Amino acid sequence: MPQAEDRCAPPTPATVPGRACGSCTLCCRLPDIVLFDKPANAWCTHCIEHKGCSIYAARPSVCRDFLCLWMTDAALGADWDPSRSHMMIYRQGPQMTVLVDPDNADIWLQDPYHAQLQAWAAEGAPAGNYVIVFQQDDVFKI
Numbered sequence: 001m002p003q004a005e006d007r008c009a010p011p012t013p014a015t016v017p018g019r020a021c022g023s024c025t026l027c028c029r030l031p032d033i034v035l036f037d038k039p040a041n042a043w044c045t046h047c048i049e050h051k052g053c054s055i056y057a058a059r060p061s062v063c064r065d066f067l068c069l070w071m072t073d074a075a076l077g078a079d080w081d082p083s084r085s086h087m088m089i090y091r092q093g094p095q096m097t098v099l100v101d102p103d104n105a106d107i108w109l110q111d112p113y114h115a116q117l118q119a120w121a122a123e124g125a126p127a128g129n130y131v132i133v134f135q136q137d138d139v140f141k142i
């Protein structure tokens with residue numbers, strides 16, 4: 001069953017040099033965060049949109065320990081910067097989870113994104129890995 005909850009996936013790998021969250025706040029909106037009883041696609045009540053966390057110094061470990069895949073995997077190029085792609089990606093075991101910003105719900109169906117998602121799914125399939133896309137209330141396995 002695809003999961004998109006509990007975004008924290010320890011241990012947190014190192015950040016790719018030169019990458020930073022900047023004004024992106026997608027991970028404060030797109031995933032379920034059980035600790036805050038926050039459903040998917042609802043803003044965390046502590047988030048100031050496009051600015052950041054209003055309780056940054058005291059944010060819980062579920063936030064402190066999380067980095068999306070673009071921040072930690074140099075193989076994801078500039079197109080996958082969440083502020084450009086409007087998608088947030090992370091791994092959960094064999095599952096690559098792709099959460100799509102509902103304000104740009106169809107962007108994952110456009111290239112280069114759709115072609116790359118298909119390529120990742122094909123590359124991972126022999127090892128049992130797969131790609132799941134969450135688009136609003138719909139879930140797609142690639």
Ligand code: SF4
Pocket residue numbers: 020021024025026027028066067068069070071082088
């Ligand atoms: S989705 Fe990635 S780039 Fe955006 S704020 Fe979260 S960790 Fe940073």
Ligand code: SF4
Pocket residue numbers: 027028029033044045046047048052053054055056059060063
């Ligand atoms: S507590 Fe802060 S870092 Fe955590 S989801 Fe809310 S706004 Fe984002």
